[in-house]
Amino acid sequence: MYGMINRAVQGLVLDRHGEETWARIRTMAKVEETEFLSMEQYPDETTYRLVAASSEVLGVPAEEILEAFGEYWIEYTAEAGYGEIMLAAGRTLPEFLANLDQLHTRIRFGMPHLRPPSFSVSEAEDGTLTLRYVSERRGLAPLVVGLVKGLARRFGERVDIDRIAERSDERPYDEFRIVRHAPAEST
Ligand code: HEM
Known part of the structure; x- marks a missing residue:
């Protein structure tokens, strides 16, 4: 998936839980990148691993992580240069x-x-x-x-x-x- 997705996962964790938690999640997910490039493609597996590691580190089911991420995504995209497209959609x-x-x-x-x-x-x-x-x-x-x-x-x-x-x-x-x-x- 495009890096924008992983960037937003990182943004959500940093906003709500801070740097240290993100570092633990990144380590557990065996993700080497410290930053994701929005327009570059990464294996889907990277995203799945980040979700699984977030679930482990935060102690909440993966389903809850995905749901929270979905809610966050709506605000994130509107502020990440896609406001016009969001407005045009309805x-x-x-x-x-x-x-x-x-x-x-x-x-x-x-x-x-x-x-x-x-x-x-x-x-x-x-x-x-x-x-x-x-x-x-x-x-x-x-x-x-x-x-x-x-x-x-x-x-x-x-x-x-x-x-x-x-x-x-x-x-x-x-x-x-x-x-x-x-x-x-x-x-
Ligand atoms: C302007 C806003 C949005 C942008 C920029 C955006 C962009 C993306 C990107 C980059 C992916 C990853 C797919 C890939 O890289 O191959 C994705 C996947 C996805 N998008 Fe959007 N999206 C937007 C809005 C939405 C909205 C409003 C929904 C609401 C239902 C949505 C539903 C999904 C779902 C469920 C996936 C997961 C991929 C899958 O199911 O296979 N997106 N989107």
């Missing part, structure tokens, strides 16, 4: 989710080797959303949960999100149900 949660593939297609202009996931969304009459996620990678569904929560926050909404179908040999996708709640009254 002004509401359903609109944004429907445009995710287009968003990654735009990112591919700058990152020609991007291997992005693919999403499709449908909206029921009661406003519940069903999000389908297809990826060539394994184990990243908790990341999607965090990403959707981060997007909901971006739009001032709160959501409950559950995985309703898990990818398997017969089913090439994960599926999530997203229940939207009215934004909190501002005081």
Whole structure:
């Protein structure tokens, strides 16, 4: 994956836990780089190792690390030069989710080797959303949960999100149900 992902993992750990914790995670993950270059490609394995080592060092399940990273990513990208692309992707949660593939297609202009996931969304009459996620990678569904929560926050909404179908040999996708709640009254 492009180094931007690992850079953001590093940013999250540094923000919340500091240099010393990051150094321990880096050592445990056997990662030699002290910095990642956003536009350079690194083996997916590097990212998976960083997540596993973060889980070990911080004592929380890898799923929680991925979810926290997903939420962080929404703010990170908006501030890391992708604010315009984020704005263009939509002004509401359903609109944004429907445009995710287009968003990654735009990112591919700058990152020609991007291997992005693919999403499709449908909206029921009661406003519940069903999000389908297809990826060539394994184990990243908790990341999607965090990403959707981060997007909901971006739009001032709160959501409950559950995985309703898990990818398997017969089913090439994960599926999530997203229940939207009215934004909190501002005081
Ligand atoms: C402007 C904002 C964004 C940028 C710059 C960006 C960029 C990237 C990059 C560089 C990767 C790694 C893939 C690779 O290197 O081959 C990636 C993967 C991914 N992106 Fe985005 N992305 C953005 C927004 C989003 C949003 C809003 C979502 C919400 C669902 C999302 C979902 C994912 C997922 C789930 C992956 C993991 C790869 C996989 O499932 O195979 N991205 N993205």
